[in-house]
Amino acid sequence: MHPIVRTLLQRVSLSVATLLAVSVIIFLMIEALPGNFASAILGQSATPERVAAFERQIGLDRPPVERYVVWLGNLLQGDFGNSLASAGSPVGHERTVMSLVGPRLKNTMFLAGLVAVVAVPISLALGLLAALYRNGIFDRLVNLTTLTSISVPEFFIAYILMLFFAVRLPWFHSLATVNTDTELLERVARCTLPALTLVLVIVAHMMRMTRASIINLLASPYVETARLKGLSPARVIVHHALPNAWAPIVNVIAVNLAYLVVGVVVVEVVFVYPGVGQLMVDSVSARDIPVVQACALVFAIAYIGLNLIADLVAIITNPRLLRPR
Amino acid sequence: MTTGTKEIPTPTVRRGLLATAWRELKRAPISAWFGLAVVFAYVFVGVFAPWVAPYGEAEIVGAQYQAWGGQHVFGTDQLGRDMLSRLVFGARNTIGIAFLTTALSFLIGGIIGMIAAIVGGWLDQVLARLVDVLMAIPQLVFALVLLSIFGTSVVNLILIIAVLDSTRVFRLARAVAMNVVVLDFVEAAKLQGENILWIATREVLPNILPPMVAEFGLRFCFVFLTISALSFLGLGIQPPTADWGSMVRENATLISYGDITPLLPAGAIALLTVGVNFVVDWFLHKTSGLKDGH
Numbered sequence: 001m002h003p004i005v006r007t008l009l010q011r012v013s014l015s016v017a018t019l020l021a022v023s024v025i026i027f028l029m030i031e032a033l034p035g036n037f038a039s040a041i042l043g044q045s046a047t048p049e050r051v052a053a054f055e056r057q058i059g060l061d062r063p064p065v066e067r068y069v070v071w072l073g074n075l076l077q078g079d080f081g082n083s084l085a086s087a088g089s090p091v092g093h094e095r096t097v098m099s100l101v102g103p104r105l106k107n108t109m110f111l112a113g114l115v116a117v118v119a120v121p122i123s124l125a126l127g128l129l130a131a132l133y134r135n136g137i138f139d140r141l142v143n144l145t146t147l148t149s150i151s152v153p154e155f156f157i158a159y160i161l162m163l164f165f166a167v168r169l170p171w172f173h174s175l176a177t178v179n180t181d182t183e184l185l186e187r188v189a190r191c192t193l194p195a196l197t198l199v200l201v202i203v204a205h206m207m208r209m210t211r212a213s214i215i216n217l218l219a220s221p222y223v224e225t226a227r228l229k230g231l232s233p234a235r236v237i238v239h240h241a242l243p244n245a246w247a248p249i250v251n252v253i254a255v256n257l258a259y260l261v262v263g264v265v266v267v268e269v270v271f272v273y274p275g276v277g278q279l280m281v282d283s284v285s286a287r288d289i290p291v292v293q294a295c296a297l298v299f300a301i302a303y304i305g306l307n308l309i310a311d312l313v314a315i316i317t318n319p320r321l322l323r324p325r
Numbered sequence: 326m327t328t329g330t331k332e333i334p335t336p337t338v339r340r341g342l343l344a345t346a347w348r349e350l351k352r353a354p355i356s357a358w359f360g361l362a363v364v365f366a367y368v369f370v371g372v373f374a375p376w377v378a379p380y381g382e383a384e385i386v387g388a389q390y391q392a393w394g395g396q397h398v399f400g401t402d403q404l405g406r407d408m409l410s411r412l413v414f415g416a417r418n419t420i421g422i423a424f425l426t427t428a429l430s431f432l433i434g435g436i437i438g439m440i441a442a443i444v445g446g447w448l449d450q451v452l453a454r455l456v457d458v459l460m461a462i463p464q465l466v467f468a469l470v471l472l473s474i475f476g477t478s479v480v481n482l483i484l485i486i487a488v489l490d491s492t493r494v495f496r497l498a499r500a501v502a503m504n505v506v507v508l509d510f511v512e513a514a515k516l517q518g519e520n521i522l523w524i525a526t527r528e529v530l531p532n533i534l535p536p537m538v539a540e541f542g543l544r545f546c547f548v549f550l551t552i553s554a555l556s557f558l559g560l561g562i563q564p565p566t567a568d569w570g571s572m573v574r575e576n577a578t579l580i581s582y583g584d585i586t587p588l589l590p591a592g593a594i595a596l597l598t599v600g601v602n603f604v605v606d607w608f609l610h611k612t613s614g615l616k617d618g619h
Contacts, residue, residue, distance in 0.1 A: 021458040029474050144356065151602045152595035153550055155557050155573055159580055159588055167583045174581060262463045266554050270577075280466070281558050284473040292473045299466040307461075 007315050015308040022300045023075070026293050027068050080294040084287075097294045100279060105298060107178065108268070108275035111191055112260050115198040120253055123203040127210025127252075132233075134215060146204035154263055158197045158270040166193060176273040194271040198263055206256045213248035217241050247314035254310030258303045349611065357607035363600030371416040378410035383565040390579065393586075400586060403575050408586060414567040415590060420597070422483060422562065423549040429487035430548070431541060434494025439525040439533075441495070442502035443511070453499070456492045464489050465551060469560065477560050482552065490548055497540050501533040535612040542605035546598045553594050569594050 062070075074081065080097035130139045149157070166174035172192045217223065218241065226240045227233075265277030272278070280295035282288075350358075370377055379398075380386050384406060391401040399408035441449040459467075471485045505511060506529060514524050555561030556570025564571060569590035576587040 018458055018461045022461055025458070025462070026470065029470060147602055147606065148599050151546060151550075151598040153553055153557070153570075153591060153598075155554070156588070156591035156595045159573070159577070159591060163580055163583065163585065163588070167581060258463070262465045265465060265469075266557065269558055280469055281560070284469050284560055287473055287476075289473060292470055296462065296466050296470045300462045303463050304461050 004315065008312060011308065011311050011315065015304055019301065019304055022304070023072060023297065024068070026296050026300075027071055029289065029293065075297070081290045083291050084289060097290050100291055101276060101294050101298065104274055104276045104279050107273065108264060108277065110187070111194060111198070111268075111273065111275060112257070112264060114188065114191060114195045115202060115260060116257055118195065119199045119202045119206065119256075122199075123206035123256075124210055124249065126203070127207040128214055130207065130211045131214035131218065134211070139211075142207065146208050149200055149204040150208070154197060154201055154266045155270050157200055158194070158267055161193050161197055162270070174271075176271040178274065191273070194267045194273055197267050197270075198260060201263055202256050202260055205259060206252055209252040209255070210249065213252060214241075214245065217245055217248070220244075243317075246317040250313040250317075251310045254306045254313075258306040261299050261302050261306075353607055356603040360600040360603030360607070363596055364604065367416055367420060367597050367600075370413055371420050374413050374417040378407075378413040380407040380410040382410065382414040382567050384410070390576075399589060402572070402586075403578075408589065411567040411572060412569075412589060412593060415569045415572060415593070418562065418566055419549070419553065419556075419569045419594070422479065422568075423545060423552050426483045426487045426490070426552065427541065427545045427548045429483065430490040430544065431494050431537070433487065434491030434496075435498045435530075435537065436522075436525065437491070438495040438498025439502045439529050440521060442499050442506050443521055443524055443529065445506075449499075452495070456495050459489070459492045460496075465554060468551065468555060472555070472560050477563060479562055479566075482555065482561055486548055486551060490544060490551075494540065494544065497536065498533065501536050502529050505529050505532045539605050539609050539612065542601050542608070546601050546605075549594070549598060 071081075078098060080101065083095045083097055083100055126142065130142045133139055162174050166172050173190045174193070176190045176194050178187050178190055223236060223241055226236045231240075264275065265281065267273070268275040268277040269281055276295050276298055280292060280299075283291040283295065385404055386407050387397060387401045387405045389401065389403055389405050391397055391405070393400045397407050397409065399412070402408055402411060437452065441452045462470075467489055468485055471489075472481065475481045475485070511524060511528050514528050519527075552561055553568075553570035556568050557574050559571070559574060561570055562568040564575075572590040573587050576590075579586050580588075
């Protein structure tokens with residue numbers, strides 16, 4: 001087997017193993033619940049019969065290992081079980097977790113995609129410029145601005161944008177309410193402010209990391225040699241530096257998109273955007289554990305998947321791994 | 326680090342820590358000065374909150390949402406409590422809780438990280454893999470999951486965030502301690518039969534202190550932002566405790582009337598994290614000699 005295929009397979013199986021371990025942790029949540037799970041959900045006044053019926057319904061009367069296998073099997077078929085918020089209602093009126101999470105996942109992915117499309121080119125360009133003109137006025141200004149914007153809370157940026165661009169100047173919608181019928185353009189218009197908030201945060205992170213990795217690259221001996229040979233700066237960058245820069249650049253993008261996964265929670269709540277983040281926060285307040293589990297799993301998959309992609313690209317584009325000695 | 330070093334004069338340290346610190350400070354950039362000033366101001370306000378604040382923390386002193394000026398400099402909040410006083414007490418609560426959490430996380434992560442590096446072998450491998458798995462779940466999401474199980478209270482909040490954040494501290498402590506434990510003096514201490522906690526605190530810790538101090542600043546900011554975010558989401562510090570994250574949430578409706586009051590607590594959070602970051606940035610630049618390439 002080509003060594004690179006082996007490395008790739010190793011990396012993929014590591015991610016699968018991590019994901020399984022994460023699913024065990026998420027599953028164990030119910031086990032760790034202090035006191036009786038059923039009475040915690042149904043309230044102290046629930047009759048013993050009702051508690052027993054409820055436990056049977058969600059399978060709490062069977063041993064944990066068996067339940068984990070069944071739970072995982074259902075997950076793989078896209079069945080996350082029923083939302084507990086509807087647990088008390090008669091059979092047939094329960095809402096499946098999938099029906100809650102599914103449409104919201106689409107919304108969140110739409111928002112994240114919108115942010116990525118805008119933020120990635122901007123931050124790569126800015127990072128490159130800051131690295132090329134490092135220690136100059138432009139670089140220092142950018143450094144100070146980005147250091148400031150990565151250290152302020154997302155809701156601060158969000159409310160400032162809302163105050164100035166939705167209330168004082170009524171240019172955009174202050175609340176990003178969308179539903180399945182919303183047209184694409186209307187959807188983009190309503191998502192402007194949440195997207196802009198996330199773009200500001202992400203660009204700052206991504207730009208700093210791009211700058212650092214480009215500077216790191218430009219300091220390497222072969223770039224020095226190319227420069228001493230008298231090649232033009234453009235040629236040095238495009239032909240000598242860039243082929244080795246793909247891995248760090250993709251890594252920067254993936255790490256920041258993974259960061260987006262978390263940033264989206266707060267921003268969705270600020271702008272009342274119907275996404276997974278808001279659903280998760282609501283479910284935590286309501287202690288609707290199956291929904292919380294599903295949301296956590298969705299976020300973990302996105303996070304692990306993005307990191308996996310970054311590593312795979314790094315392996316594929318690494319010349320030393322491609323042509324082993 | 327053992328008894329032998331006492332006879333050997335080390336001129337740079339012997340000049341006096343204060344003198345050295347002052348010499349460095351004089352050359353520090355404006356951003357570092359600004360950061361230090363902000364941090365000291367916050368600590369002062371937090372410590373002396375009851376004397377600084379004009380009213381009590383949860384005292385209802387006026388009508389709801391009173392405008393700025395008059396008796397209440399920043400007006401009143403949704404229950405008619407004085408905004409300025411809430412902000413002042415918020416400094417004490419929010420910073421205090423975040424500091425406690427960060428300290429706890431360093432205690433857990435730092436000690437376990439150093440022990441993993443010193444002992445090595447299977448213990449090290451098991452701990453490292455466990456931390457890898459824990460870090461595969463985004464921290465805020467993991468915190469939400471745990472809060473939904475254990476319920477929202479300040480004690481739970483501190484414990485959950487401290488444990489989750491200690492994974493990051495563990496990583497760093499282990500990585501930097503790895504370079505120290507292979508040195509001769511640690512070997513000597515091991516041969517002397519010193520116990521592991523002694524080696525960790527007396528031999529390893531002094532040598533990994535600078536990166537750990539810088540990390541403390543960064544982790545503090547991160548913990549502070551996480552707790553504020555959770556409080557903002559209504560899942561962190563619970564009312565009637567004055568806390569900046571929850572204050573933003575409670576007064577958020579004012580934004581749609583063009584009132585900037587909710588931005589005050591948010592701005593207070595932002596200013597502190599920016600200040601701490603500026604100081605850490607300068608400290609990192611000093612201790613690591615990072616000069617950006619050439």
